[in-house]
Amino acid sequence: MSRGEFDIIRDYFRRRAGQREDLLLGIGDDGAVVKAAGELAWVVDTINSGVHFPEDAPAHVVGHRVLAVNLSDMVAMGADPRWALLALTLPVAEEAWLDDFCDGFFRLAGEAGCVLAGGDLTRGPLAATVTLLGPLHGRAVTRAGARVGDDILVSGTLGDARAGLDIALGDGAPADGAEAFLLNRYLYPAPRLALAPLLPRYAHAALDLSDGLCADLSHMLEASGVGAELSLAELPLSEALAAHAPEEARRLALAGGDDYEIVCAVDPGQREAFMAAAAAAGVSLTRIGRVTDDKELRVLDEAGEPEPLPGSFRHFGDHDA
Numbered sequence: 001m002s003r004g005e006f007d008i009i010r011d012y013f014r015r016r017a018g019q020r021e022d023l024l025l026g027i028g029d030d031g032a033v034v035k036a037a038g039e040l041a042w043v044v045d046t047i048n049s050g051v052h053f054p055e056d057a058p059a060h061v062v063g064h065r066v067l068a069v070n071l072s073d074m075v076a077m078g079a080d081p082r083w084a085l086l087a088l089t090l091p092v093a094e095e096a097w098l099d100d101f102c103d104g105f106f107r108l109a110g111e112a113g114c115v116l117a118g119g120d121l122t123r124g125p126l127a128a129t130v131t132l133l134g135p136l137h138g139r140a141v142t143r144a145g146a147r148v149g150d151d152i153l154v155s156g157t158l159g160d161a162r163a164g165l166d167i168a169l170g171d172g173a174p175a176d177g178a179e180a181f182l183l184n185r186y187l188y189p190a191p192r193l194a195l196a197p198l199l200p201r202y203a204h205a206a207l208d209l210s211d212g213l214c215a216d217l218s219h220m221l222e223a224s225g226v227g228a229e230l231s232l233a234e235l236p237l238s239e240a241l242a243a244h245a246p247e248e249a250r251r252l253a254l255a256g257g258d259d260y261e262i263v264c265a266v267d268p269g270q271r272e273a274f275m276a277a278a279a280a281a282g283v284s285l286t287r288i289g290r291v292t293d294d295k296e297l298r299v300l301d302e303a304g305e306p307e308p309l310p311g312s313f314r315h316f317g318d319h320d321a
């Protein structure tokens with residue numbers, strides 16, 4: 001490191017870490033101490049340069065992203081993300097890069113109300129790991145509670161981030177407003193923080209979308225021992241995606257990753273109250289299908305004909321492991 005590790009921790013991380021009364025001991029000792037009562041949720045996610053973000057991504061994109069993907073997991077559990085740990089591996093310690101990283105990280109931490117309680121700093125290929133800890137809003141929302149007859153709801157719009165990734169991997173320069181929107185959706189995933197307290201009240205099961213709707217929903221269906229029928233025409237598409245890739249938009253919505261939207265299974269009798277509460281908190285929810293009892297995922301087109309899906313998404317529970 002070109003500067004002392006402890007100077008960096010003090011100047012960049014400790015200075016901006018934030019404070020909460022329930023963080024009894026923060027950055028500077030061998031470990032952090034928090035005050036908690038009851039059940040907590042605990043998540044960790046690593047992002048690696050060239051794997052989870054482009055090698056030339058700006059530092060604030062990296063800082064935002066490593067926190068955003070973890071916040072999204074906490075939201076999907078119905079948990080309040082209060083305390084973060086950050087392990088950062090850097091090839092070199094450049095002040096401008098660290099500043100920019102911290103801008104991305106702490107802006108989102110402020111929005112989410114979480115503080116940085118500690119971390120680690122090492123030299124090596126660029127990678128960042130965050131772990132978040134915090135109390136449940138009532139009960140844990142798992143992948144396993146979906147019931148036959150539930151409505152399947154999804155937040156926001158689907159497929160935008162996958163289209164944005166192509167723009168980032170191209171020349172990275174958006175050609176118009178639609179491309180700028182899509183690129184932004186990829187670079188700055190927006191965890192649906194407002195849903196965290198609502199999911200335990202309204203949802204039987206939930207998860208966040210990192211690998212794509214079919215891939216991720218299949219995890220919920222498998223964990224719940226059920227199937228689902230989705231309607232292609234109901235998938236929520238942004239105007240930008242519909243304009244940018246009219247032919248491909250629905251395929252991107254089904255299979256594209258990195259959206260970090262929330263999918264959940266909700267009793268039909270609760271659907272309207274949930275949608276109204278989410279809308280009041282600034283999140284749009286769309287009904288995209290229903291839970292079925294046949295352990296298959298089917299997507300129907302406008303004519304009611306099954307849309308072909310990659311085989312691995314179709315059947316659940318047919319194997320022992």
Ligand code: ADP
Binds near residue numbers: 030031087117120
């Ligand atoms: P130790 O050698 O005991 O593991 P470190 O030298 O790694 O301690 O860290 C010293 C202190 O600085 C600890 O409180 C640790 O949590 C904090 N810290 C280290 N790196 C970071 C970071 N990237 N962000 C926030 N806090 C950090």
Ligand code: MG
Binds near residue numbers: 029030
């Ligand atoms: Mg120590």
